[in-house]
Amino acid sequence: MPYPLRALFALLLALLVAGCGFQLRGANGSSTLPYRTLHIALPETSEVRIWLERYIQGSSASTRLLTDPKAAEAVFVQLDDNRQKSILSVNAQGRVREYRLQLNYSFRLVNAEGREIVSPVDIVMTRDISFNDSQVLAKDIEENLLWRDMNNDLVNQIMRRLSLIKPKDPSTAAED
Incomplete structure (x- = not known):
């Protein structure tokens, strides 16, 4: 196929995809968080923290991650x-x-003073995996992939819930 014909075909395909309303996940702004600054109170080596930081930096241009919990709007x-x-x-x-x-x-999310912004949220996930004594190494690799997939799903659910849950105003909340 000659080069100009390929370029024309690629252009037509791009127009067709753009015209049908196709958008990449997160491109519509639904994953933006309602907080300007956020601190993640987890160890730096925690997988959940690493994935959360990547997600927030990649999808939420309006939220900055801070290292100081006292300066953050939400923790x-x-x-x-x-x-x-x-x-x-x-x-x-x-x-x-x-x-x-x-x-x-x-x-949960709290503000710098320790008042609750978002009530505790529970996430439960299960996966079933078959096991075969003759394929121990392959099943171990499959199990590790399932745990990694569950971590990815966990962070997706956390981001979805943080972007959809309306934060309560901690200044109007009664003292515990």
Whole structure:
């Protein structure tokens, strides 16, 4: 196919995709957070923190991440991060056939004074994985991929909830 014809075809394809209303995820501004500054109160090596920082820096131009919680408008606080692997089923010989991976995560947002902006939010995810004694290495890799996928889903849900939940005004909240 000659070069001008390829260029014309690519241009027509781009116009067709743009004309049908196609948008990349997050391009419509739905993932922007209602906070100008945010501090993530997690260790710097935490996977959730790393993924959250990437998401916020990549999708929310209006929110800046700060290292000082006293200067931030909102502080992300992890309340619980519980990951479990349990036996789901066994075969007739008593060997494991399936495992269940479960992630329980909860968080809340507070302001610099420690008053609650967003009430505690619980996120629960489960994945089932089959197991075979003859494919231990492959199943271990598959399990690690599932945990990574669950982390990605967790951060997506956190971002969605933070962008949709209306923060309550901490100045009108009663003192605990």
